[in-house]
Amino acid sequence: MESPADPGPIDNSVLNDQDNHVSSAVWDGQERGVLRCHEHTSLLDQWKLTPKQIELVEKAGFRYLRMIPAINFDSALIAALVERWRRETNTFHLPVGEMAITLEDVALLLGLAIDGEPVIGVTNSTPSLLCEKLLGRVPEDLTGGMVKLTWLKEFFSQCPKDASSEEIVHRTRAYLLYLVGSTIFSTTTGNKVPVMYLSLFEDFDKAGEFAWGAAALAFLYRALGNASLKTQSTISGSLTLLQCWSYYRLNVGRPRLNQEPNQGCFPLVLWWKGKQSGSRMRCGIVSYRKALDSLKPSDVEWLPYKDIDRTEIPEDIQNSLTLRSSKTMLICFEKAERHLPDRCLRQFGMLQGIPKDVQRWERKSRAYDHGVDILGKMQSELDEWSMRRLHIVEGDDDDVEEGEYMQWYQKITRKFVGRLTSVETEFKGKVEALNEIANMLDGFSEDGMDSRDRNLLDEVKDIVHKYLIDEVEDSQKKIGTKSTKKRKRKDVAMLDLKMQ
Known part of the structure; x- marks a missing residue:
């Protein structure tokens, strides 16, 4: 029989990796503290782009991402959220049920495309040849096929007024590599980005056809899953997306606003940026953990975007939102992660019933190696993405009893992370x-x-x-x-x- 202090799960058919999860270590009194957060946006504003470069950046699909200034991370809040993330379901397990960062959140918060070609590529060039071809310069240190962000900034951040067309293109590619490497694809190395992304910027028009938002979400899902293991101490990916998602959805650690957000503020992370954020006293991880452990339905904004003026959302983003509840595979090179909106239907204005079992699949985790045919290794995942429009979850409210869902959920979830007593x-x-x-x-x-x-x-x-x-x-x-x-x-x- 379950102990009154037993956090669960009673039924481990869903959360079958509990022994490796950080919540097990916390329960045993083994605090790991806050995670080291890696998103390297503080120097992005030091890049001086010419009008032609801005035109190419927007053509490549990053019109809005480049507008987002650096954010001050609340490491304790991020760590507390990670303790609730489960890679078995790609959702946060909270007292009120499962919640997730979805394609809708990526599209509206970051302004990235969630429809288009999967972010994946094949290159037969070595990293040095790729840099020579697309940047016109090769760094001395290319360990592990990665280039230092500081090197990119040192040699490419200032474009001369009399720069040739070729040099403008080189510097713009360097900026785009720096941009994705410091934001949506930030790594735990602290100051490097894989050269493999550079191949995606060879043609700016083709770059603009990629589903960058879906790739950013795949990358963040993988980063959250890795960080949720008790052996990890760092987290990467788009932490701006993670933190601002929490601000919109949960009344935990949310900063006060000096004034009401202005309508027409897009992408929506700008509501929480810069001078709009009021001062507040930040909490420690234990306080945030207790707040999440005692989360009530009244602390959740299930539909935070419902009152937004839709005319202010760019047309291409608005049109892509039909995919917001697509049950599909998200792809970012060798990373493939499931998007499971059927587990968080209340975020789409539907009643939540008991979801189907999570389909098991082998996570691709091999490190990128030049010359590897990634396309050939991920055909089933690519096929699933290609059928994304056929698997949009619409819900069936006539047969849904949310009380039954919560009874089921209480059995399969980890009900709380912190101990009621030490x-x-x-x-x-x-x-x-x-x-x-x-x-x-x-x-x-x-x-x-x-x-x-x-x-x-x-x-x-x-x-x-x-x-x-x-x-x-x-x-x-x-x-x-x-x-x-x-x-x-x-x-x-x-x-x-x-x-x-």
């Missing part, structure tokens, strides 16, 4: 209970007992004694304090005396 408090309670049992055993009179009863009593005492030793040693590992070691010696000695 590991040390729980340890004290167990030791006190064991001591009470020991006292009760001491109270039994052996008068009139036959040898069999005496042996049974001695056996029970031995079991209690062993359990206490095991409990103290286990708690010592979890708490790891000198006081615990002293307590271990004291408690074991006390029980030894009782058993004698």
Whole structure:
């Protein structure tokens, strides 16, 4: 039977990787603290683009992404959100049900295309040849097929007024590589971007046909999944998207606005940027964790975009929103992640029923290697993306009972992350209970007992004694304090005396 303090899942048919999840470590008292956040946007505004460069950047599909200024990350909030992310379902598991960052969020918050060709490519060129061809210059350090962002900025951020057409193109490609490498495809290396993305900017018109938003979401899903493992200490991907998604959706850690957001502010992350954000006292990860653990339906904005003036949304973005609830595969080179809107239907104004089981698939995780035919390795994922319009989830409200969904959800989810009591408090309670049992055993009179009863009593005492030793040693590992070691010696000695 489930313990009142057991966070679940009771049924692990959905969350089958709980032992590796960070919430298991937190439950055992092993705090990892905040995650190191890698999104390198602070120097983007130092790139000085000419009107011709801006024209090429917009043609490539990044008209709005380049407008987004650097954000101050709330690392504690991000870490608390990651503790709720489950890579088995690509959703946040919250007390109110599952929620996710969806294609709709990417389109409206970042202004990136969620429809188009998958962001994937094949190149038979080595990274150095690719840089020579498309940038006109090769960095000295290309370790692992990655180029330093600082190198790109040093050699390409200032375009001379008398630059040739070829040089303008080279510098614009360098900017685009820097842009995606510091935002939507930021890595945990801290200051590098894979050269493989450069091949996508050879032709600016073709670049504008890619579904950059779907790729950004695939990359973020993978980053969240990796960061949710207890062994990880960093997170990458578009943290601007993650943090602003939380601001729109959850009344946890949301900053105050100096004034009401202006209509016509697009992309929508600009509502939370720069001078519009009021000052606030930031919380620690434990406070955010408790807030998420106690989240109520009234703390959730299921439809945060419903009152936005749709005429202010660019036509191409507006038209693509038909795909916002497509149950499909998201692709970013070797990364393929499922978009599962059927698990968060309330975000699309539908009632939430029990979703179907998550279809198992092998996550592609091999590192990019020049000359590898990625297209040939991911045909099934590409086929799924090509059929995205055939799998738009519309819901069936006539047969939906949300009460049944919540009953099911309570069984398959991790209901909370933080302990109701600390590991040390729980340890004290167990030791006190064991001591009470020991006292009760001491109270039994052996008068009139036959040898069999005496042996049974001695056996029970031995079991209690062993359990206490095991409990103290286990708690010592979890708490790891000198006081615990002293307590271990004291408690074991006390029980030894009782058993004698």
